[in-house]
Amino acid sequence: MGGRVTIYEVAREAGVSIASVSRVLHGQNGVSELTRERVGAVIERLGYVANGAARGLARKRLGVLGFVFCDLEESATSDGVTPFYSHEIVRGAERAARRAGDAILLASTHSVSGHGQVFELATKVDGLAVMAGSLSATDLRRLAARVPVACFAAGRGSVDVDSICVDNFGGARAVTEHLLEHGFGDVAFVAGPKRSAEARARFNGYRRALGDAGLDAPKQPEVGGDFTESGGENAVEQLLSKRHRPPRALVVGNDQMAVGAMRALAHAGLDVPGDVALAGFDDIPLARHVTPALTTARQPMRAIGEKCAQLLSRRIEQPDVEPVMLALPAGLIVRKSCGCTENGDE
Amino acid sequence: MGGRVTIYEVAREAGVSIASVSRVLHGQNGVSELTRERVGAVIERLGYVANGAARGLARKRLGVLGFVFCDLEESATSDGVTPFYSHEIVRGAERAARRAGDAILLASTHSVSGHGQVFELATKVDGLAVMAGSLSATDLRRLAARVPVACFAAGRGSVDVDSICVDNFGGARAVTEHLLEHGFGDVAFVAGPKRSAEARARFNGYRRALGDAGLDAPKQPEVGGDFTESGGENAVEQLLSKRHRPPRALVVGNDQMAVGAMRALAHAGLDVPGDVALAGFDDIPLARHVTPALTTARQPMRAIGEKCAQLLSRRIEQPDVEPVMLALPAGLIVRKSCGCTENGDE
DNA sequence: TTGTAGGCGTTATCAT
DNA sequence: ATGATAACGCCTACAA
Numbered sequence: 002m003g004g005r006v007t008i009y010e011v012a013r014e015a016g017v018s019i020a021s022v023s024r025v026l027h028g029q030n031g032v033s034e035l036t037r038e039r040v041g042a043v044i045e046r047l048g049y050v051a052n053g054a055a056r057g058l059a060r061k062r063l064g065v066l067g068f069v070f071c072d073l074e075e076s077a078t079s080d081g082v083t084p085f086y087s088h089e090i091v092r093g094a095e096r097a098a099r100r101a102g103d104a105i106l107l108a109s110t111h112s113v114s115g116h117g118q119v120f121e122l123a124t125k126v127d128g129l130a131v132m133a134g135s136l137s138a139t140d141l142r143r144l145a146a147r148v149p150v151a152c153f154a155a156g157r158g159s160v161d162v163d164s165i166c167v168d169n170f171g172g173a174r175a176v177t178e179h180l181l182e183h184g185f186g187d188v189a190f191v192a193g194p195k196r197s198a199e200a201r202a203r204f205n206g207y208r209r210a211l212g213d214a215g216l217d218a219p220k221q222p223e224v225g226g227d228f229t230e231s232g233g234e235n236a237v238e239q240l241l242s243k244r245h246r247p248p249r250a251l252v253v254g255n256d257q258m259a260v261g262a263m264r265a266l267a268h269a270g271l272d273v274p275g276d277v278a279l280a281g282f283d284d285i286p287l288a289r290h291v292t293p294a295l296t297t298a299r300q301p302m303r304a305i306g307e308k309c310a311q312l313l314s315r316r317i318e319q320p321d322v323e324p325v326m327l328a329l330p331a332g333l334i335v336r337k338s339c340g341c342t343e344n345g346d347e
Numbered sequence: 348m349g350g351r352v353t354i355y356e357v358a359r360e361a362g363v364s365i366a367s368v369s370r371v372l373h374g375q376n377g378v379s380e381l382t383r384e385r386v387g388a389v390i391e392r393l394g395y396v397a398n399g400a401a402r403g404l405a406r407k408r409l410g411v412l413g414f415v416f417c418d419l420e421e422s423a424t425s426d427g428v429t430p431f432y433s434h435e436i437v438r439g440a441e442r443a444a445r446r447a448g449d450a451i452l453l454a455s456t457h458s459v460s461g462h463g464q465v466f467e468l469a470t471k472v473d474g475l476a477v478m479a480g481s482l483s484a485t486d487l488r489r490l491a492a493r494v495p496v497a498c499f500a501a502g503r504g505s506v507d508v509d510s511i512c513v514d515n516f517g518g519a520r521a522v523t524e525h526l527l528e529h530g531f532g533d534v535a536f537v538a539g540p541k542r543s544a545e546a547r548a549r550f551n552g553y554r555r556a557l558g559d560a561g562l563d564a565p566k567q568p569e570v571g572g573d574f575t576e577s578g579g580e581n582a583v584e585q586l587l588s589k590r591h592r593p594p595r596a597l598v599v600g601n602d603q604m605a606v607g608a609m610r611a612l613a614h615a616g617l618d619v620p621g622d623v624a625l626a627g628f629d630d631i632p633l634a635r636h637v638t639p640a641l642t643t644a645r646q647p648m649r650a651i652g653e654k655c656a657q658l659l660s661r662r663i664e665q666p667d668v669e670p671v672m673l674a675l676p677a678g679l680i681v682r683k684s685c686g687c688t689e690n691g692d693e
Numbered sequence: 694t695t696g697t698a699g700g701c702g703t704t705a706t707c708a709t
Numbered sequence: 710a711t712g713a714t715a716a717c718g719c720c721t722a723c724a725a
Binding site: 072091106122124291 | 396397633638
């Protein structure tokens with residue numbers, strides 16, 4: 002918001018009407034060069050900054066897109082996963098938003114929880130992009146009934162809003178196929194949270210790959226975790242104790258759990274990829290840095306952010322178009338944990 | 348912004364005046380229980396969401412704090428450093444802002460550069476927190492003359508605005524002292540960018556520690572980099588070629604460069620910490636994951652974000668109080684790269 | 694090219 | 710307890 006000086010003062014000081022000031026402010030035509038210069042000088046001298054509230058009120062558009070993330074707090078965050086995840090999305094979103102002249106308002110579900118702080122937030126934006134899982138389906142529905150909403154990182158959900166996510170099914174399938182191509186017959190799966198649509202999609206991608214290879218695939222994941230490092234560690238410990246012999250390869254629901262899995266395997270005296278090959282999902286920054294470097298399916302986070310902002314903008318402009326659900330392809334990132342030796346890293 | 352339904356419609360539908368609606372909206376007294384209920388019901392039924400622009404205009408306060416970061420783009424970012432850094436700051440900021448009923452508007456300098464997009468941004472917020480280095484001193488000054496501004500991650504700069512940063516001097520000093528306590532006599536320094544006030548403060552902290560130990564310290568850093576991994580790698584290569592014998596220990600300007608340094612040392616066949624001990628600065632997430640784990644000085648990012656939001660809020664309320672410069676203590680994080688063996692990690 | 698004036702949706706003051 | 714009614718600062722027809 003502009004400090005004190007208003008368009009009226011600029012007008013007075015320049016000896017013109019506010020309409021003229023407004024015109025030069027927006028670089029419109031129909032202003033004499035002289036006026037333009039005079040007004041410009043006054044604006045600079047007075048340090049005028051337009052009042053966004055007034056502008057938003059008049060334009061019926063604040064020029065602000067809200068993004069709400071779910072804050073996994075102490076769990077996933079401590080390893081810098083969520084931060085990166087959200088940061089890349091924000092970057093993409095910001096880029097797209099800026100092209101449209103908008104700015105990004107940030108909030109995390111943790112700080113936005115309580116009763117209905119999202120609705121309070123909704124007040125300050127033209128539309129809200131929400132990360133799947135950061136809101137209950139009920140709240141999401143209520144929200145969408147009030148303001149333009151888009152959803153990211155969502156699997157095929159039930160709520161009828163625009164949404165965008167990575168192709169979890171395809172990514173997991175590709176990763177699994179890669180493991181299969183190594184000739185590993187016994188490929189097990191470490192699942193994510195049961196309630197997560199994304200986690201389920203990844204499991205299904207894994208199953209499909211097995212099926213296509215003529216292999217038996219379990220209907221349900223043998224073990225699973227909550228997408229955290231320790232979750233992955235526990236899951237693999239459990240898996241090892243369940244089986245008389247460890248699987249030859251492992252597709253893990255996400256990279257973070259994969260890192261935990263590596264720890265569990267090391268603990269059990271198993272070599273990766275010698276004894277057990279491994280692949281994750283997401284391509285978090287850490288994936289390149291663990292030893293061996295993690296083979297994984299990359300989420301196009303930036304693109305997700307961009308696309309989400311675009312979807313949201315569109316809905317703001319055209320509130321009644323049919324909602325779409327997009328899935329962006331995941332990139333197969335081959336590193337060492339699968340048994341490949343060449344450095345396939347970019 | 349609220350979709351279509353306004354306070355007038357709510358009022359009409361509830362059979363009261365907009366004043367009454369406004370009252371129940373703010374939980375004010377002086378409203379009969381009956382009215383309160385009726386209005387509440389209508390609000391829910393109509394899905395009313397207040398228009399933030401109108402509200403901001405009337406209140407002279409949008410309830411939004413802007414944060415602008417500098418986007419190191421492909422350099423530092425590719426390793427997930429900046430993301431983490433900014434994410435933690437944003438978290439802290441959001442927390443503090445929320446307590447004050449505010450929201451956080453995000454922007455990065457990359458996308459905000461060009462001519463004066465910051466000023467455009469300034470339009471949409473009540474105040475702006477800017478990361479040091481994301482703006483030229485001139486722009487910062489101009490900005491501060493127009494809207495409330497606070498600065499974070501700034502060393503003692505010249506511009507007269509509220510600012511907050513970690514105690515770079517003290518942190519570097521503590522880290523250096525720790526290395527000295529190991530009995531390493533020859534401790535070299537890998538500096539950050541010359542223009543960075545933070546980098547200089549760290550160098551000075553290093554010098555002070557040497558001086559206090561009765562050791563000679565160079566007036567200028569022997570080598571330096573740009574705070575990136577490859578920058579650190581190059582700097583150390585250069586250092587090794589300059590000297591006939593490698594230093595016994597190395598204080599590196601930040602963690603990211605320290606990781607690069609480790610690579611250079613490994614390349615030269617030098618063991619860390621056996622041949623060369625190492626310490627960094629920041630405590631980025633990766634620091635725990637490299638081998639050996641990196642000893643470093645931790646930046647209290649969250650606290651920085653919180654404090655910055657507070658400083659900004661204060662300045663918005665009281666534009667004329669004397670600007671303050673705060674430095675938060677850095678925590679010494681002892682891990683393996685310095686030669687310590689016990690696991691000092693939290 | 695320039696100016697006038699109504700409207701945007703809330704808040705808040707002042708009556709009632 | 711409730712209701713009119715000015716601001717708030719900008720945008721934008723519409724006039725001149």
